[in-house]
Amino acid sequence: MLSLLDLLRRIDAGHISAQSALSHCLDLIEAREYAVRAFTHMDTHAAAAAQGPLRGIAIGVKDIIDVAGMPTGMGSPIYRDNVARADASITAMLRRAGGTPLAKTTTTAFAFLDPTETLNPHNPAHTPGGSSAGSAAAVGAGMLPLAIGTQTGGSVIRPASYCGAAAIKPSFRLLPTVGVKCYSWALDTLGLFAASVPDLAYALAALGERPDLRLPDDRAPDSAAGLRIGLLMQDFAGPPEDDSAAALDAAVKAIEADGAQVTPVSAPESLAAAYNVHGIIQDYESVRALAWEYDAHRDQLPPILGETLDAAQHVPAGAYDEARRTAHQARREAKSFMRGYDALLTFASPGSAPEGLASTGESRFNRLWTLMGVPAVNVPGFRNAAGLPVGVQIVTGFGRDDKALQVAACIENALQKRL
Amino acid sequence: MLSLLDLLRRIDAGHISAQSALSHCLDLIEAREYAVRAFTHMDTHAAAAAQGPLRGIAIGVKDIIDVAGMPTGMGSPIYRDNVARADASITAMLRRAGGTPLAKTTTTAFAFLDPTETLNPHNPAHTPGGSSAGSAAAVGAGMLPLAIGTQTGGSVIRPASYCGAAAIKPSFRLLPTVGVKCYSWALDTLGLFAASVPDLAYALAALGERPDLRLPDDRAPDSAAGLRIGLLMQDFAGPPEDDSAAALDAAVKAIEADGAQVTPVSAPESLAAAYNVHGIIQDYESVRALAWEYDAHRDQLPPILGETLDAAQHVPAGAYDEARRTAHQARREAKSFMRGYDALLTFASPGSAPEGLASTGESRFNRLWTLMGVPAVNVPGFRNAAGLPVGVQIVTGFGRDDKALQVAACIENALQKRL
Structure with a gap:
């Protein structure tokens, strides 16, 4: 992959200009895009800024996010030729x-479940995941150092896991x-994809x-000693497949070897209850x-979106209100539950990217954290026997994005040393 | 004013068609708009729907809200000729x-404080308030039975008070x-303006x-007996002017005469603290x-918006996070505080509409309730000696929009009987 921090260090050192960093990305895209199909629009004449912490960094923006002067297609013919007048805030x-x-x-259309034409950069017969398919695949394929996506169920963490990218879904509305x-x-939350957790x-x-x-010196801490990590299986979300179980096992062994203390934990009942009402809130809204x-x-x-909306028309306001109360209660209990740990470690996706392009995979290990509004990071590093990546997920309490990144960087580092 | 329920009763009874109800509004607009200047765009060929609870009801939509095919001007030349592709959800x-x-x-531009060209329908030398100036004035002038606005500080309740319209800012995201x-x-919350609380x-x-x-039989309850109303002066927001003090006094006397029990209350400290951080949250966002x-x-x-944004660029993330925690704490305490009352009764605006068009007035009696996300209703009925209206405000706990409307209807009814 293409490291943002590496690029910036080369620009800082005067080895390349900010503009040539952009051109480098365009070259990489020209070489790889035909096999990935991650993009809907490209600004081949983009000019680099002279300064700023992200000067020279080419960024991919999910096509439900407005970029002034570029079309915002929403993955749907309904928005054909819909050129954005203004930039989105991000x-x-x-x-x-x-x-x-x-x-x-x-x-995917309106960031729901109907697949895009994007292919998994590690095996084109497998889905890249969704809904932020292009952003995950562009970073996973090493075409861009940074991309922006959104998550309503698992649309950042899942495709990141499938495409081997690092990704964060920060605290709600950060x-x-x-x-x-x-x-x-x-539920909708913006997230970032990059080559590594420090990026x-x-x-x-x-x-x-x-x-x-930012991490001190923009790198993972040297040691994981003293970290208290709660290992959460999310039983309420069903069992993992073998690949995710193996990835979690590898992460536990790696971080324990680096000095962290990993303790199996059970989530309070209220979290399972909240998991079950995610769909009611999503449907009603x-x-x-x-x-x-x-x-x-x-x-x-x-088809999938159309039929889901057909059914969702009948969700009554009372069920929605009740679901919000359930989520509210779970957020309060999650706060005290998480207080005992620096972070929770859990599955990022049910397994590696499923074969076939008819489905974008499942968000069942991500949904709850989206509803809770808490930070979640996909830590890449593990690959199955066929070479397909699958990540593990780090979760912390609301507003503890700093801690989520620190712990995720430790695990990424620990995995790299051992794999 | 033009009552929505009256119009619907006449349509139901076959006295007028839904289409002629729309035409009636166009006639009223033609007669009065020159003196009020409430509109930026008009669909003079609009066709009425044949059915639905609002068939035949002409609705004014604040010009920061998208209506497919109509320009959304945002009160700013930056959005000249900006035709909306899609409808907003509302x-x-x-x-x-x-x-x-x-x-x-x-x-007002982007719903902030720089005045529009709209005039107060009760006296053109006075402001209609803002930011939902046109919506409040259109209903207050009797040109439309229903209009939609938004409130970030006091942009629904304040102009409603100044223009003599009933208005509700419902629970956040209802x-x-x-x-x-x-x-x-x-903070941004949609609200409605109409001729009366039952409307x-x-x-x-x-x-x-x-x-x-909906109110039973779409009308105010016959009696206010048994209602427990907390009378809140919002000392943290400064003193009211004479007109608002008189309006509150009239409302108290009227509702007590109808059997309600009115008790002076003091807000917990946390509410005053939250009042003071409203601006930090608004600025940062x-x-x-x-x-x-x-x-x-x-x-x-x-000018006002430009200078406010200049200064706001420097609000640090830490101050914003702290302000959000203060607001969060106040929301919890407001919940238990309000539990002892059916509703709180307080000022809707500092006074009647100020003379002059250089200011849209102050939101100091509204801000806290926007930040708390709780329902607030402007109850019209009182007028000062010069004939200018000034409302009183009813506030309830989150999700108790039903109770806010019931109590507001009682007060409106009580005021009508006595004034």
Whole structure:
């Protein structure tokens, strides 16, 4: 993959210019895009900024996020030739940081479940996951050092796991979703994909204007000694497949060898209850968020989304209110539950990327954390016997994005040493 | 004013058609708009729906809310000729209910404080308030039976008080803000203006698909006996002017005469603390929500907004996080504090509409309730010696929109009997 921090170090050292860093990405894209199909639009004449923490960094932006002057296609013919007048907040923020929105990346229609044409960069017969398919695949294929996606169920962490990218879904609204097409306002969360956890931390600090999120010296801590990690199997979400079980096992062994203390934990009942109501909240809100698309263009919605919205029309307000109360209660209990650990370690996806392109895989190990609004990081590093990557997931309490990145960096580092 | 329920009764009885109800509004607009200047765009060929709870109801939509095919001007030259491709959620929902988005109503630029060209319908030398100036004035002038606005500080309740309209700012996100220009994602709340509280209750039930919000028989309860009302002066927000003090006094006397029990109450300290951090949250978020407008078009921002955003660029993330924690704590304490009362009664605005058009007035009696996310209703009825209206405000706990409407209807009814 293409490391953002490596690129910046080369620019700082004067080995390359910010502009040639962009050109380098365009060359990589020209070489690899035909085999991945990660992009819907490309600005081949993009100019690099002269300064800013992300100068020279080419960024892929999921195609439900507005970039002024570029089309926002939403993965749907309903938005054909829909050129954005303004930048989304995240786009303006990345420009402020000196970054360059070089390309729009594929999204499933309205960030739901109908697959894109993107292929997994590690095996084209497998899905890259969704809904942020293009962003995950572009980074996983080493075409871009940074890409932006969104997660409503598991649309950042799952494709990152499948494509072998590091990714963070930060605390709810740490990155604003203004100018991002809404599916569910209580759930939609922006996330970042990069080559490594230190890259993520650097980028999130820059985009969020939160310098404290950077890792000391922009690298993983030398030791994991003293870290208290809760190992959570998420039984309420069903069992993992062998690949994810093996990845979790490898991560535990690696981080224990580096000095961390890993303790199996059980989530309080209220978290399982919240897991079960995620769909009610998502359904109720999507009916309203996509009311115009449904009423005016039902015939142009793809099959999975169309049928899901058909069914969701009947979710009553009372069920939604009750689901929100359940989630609210779980957020409070999650807070005290997590207080005993620096982070929770769990599965990032049920397994490695499923074969076939008809499905984008399952979000069952991600949904709860989206609903809780807490930080989640996909830590890459493990691969199955066939060479397909599969990640593990680090979760912390709300607002502890710093801790999530630190622990994730430790595990990434520990895995690299042992694999 | 023009009562929505009256119009619907006449349509139901076959006295007028839904289409002629729309035409009636167009006639009223033609007669009065020159003196009020409430609209930015009008669909003079609008067709009424044949059915739905809001059939025949012409609705004004604040010009930061998308209506497909109509320009969304945001009160700013930056968005000249910006025709909306899709409906905002609230627009699609009102169409589902059979309502007709007849016109776009004036908004201060990006719903902040720089005045519009709209005049107070009760005295053109006075402000109609803001930011939902056109929506409040259109209803207050009797040109429309229903209009939609938004509130980030006091942009629904304040102009309603100044223009003599009934209005509700419902619980946070009861009405989705998808497709509404964002100023502050934690604060922006859609609200409704209508001729009376029963009209509001009917419209909110229809738009929110929450039939329980309708008042029994669509009218105020016969008696206020048994109602426990907390009388809150909001000392932390400074003193009221004479007009608002008189309006509150009249409301207390009227509702006590109808059998309610009114008790002076003091808010817990945490509410005053939350009042003081509203601005920090608003500032920090507006910097990001309007990042593109600021970076690309600073010279086209009006003076108050431009200078506010200049200063707001320096609010640090730590101050924002701390403000959110303060607000979170206050929401919890507000919940138990309010549990002892059916509703709180307080000022809707510092006084009646100030003379002059250079200011839209102050939101100091509204801000806290926006930040708390709780329902707030402006109850019209009182007028000062010069004939200018000034409302009183009813506030309840989160999700108790039903109770807010019931109590507000009682007070409206009690005031009507006595004034």
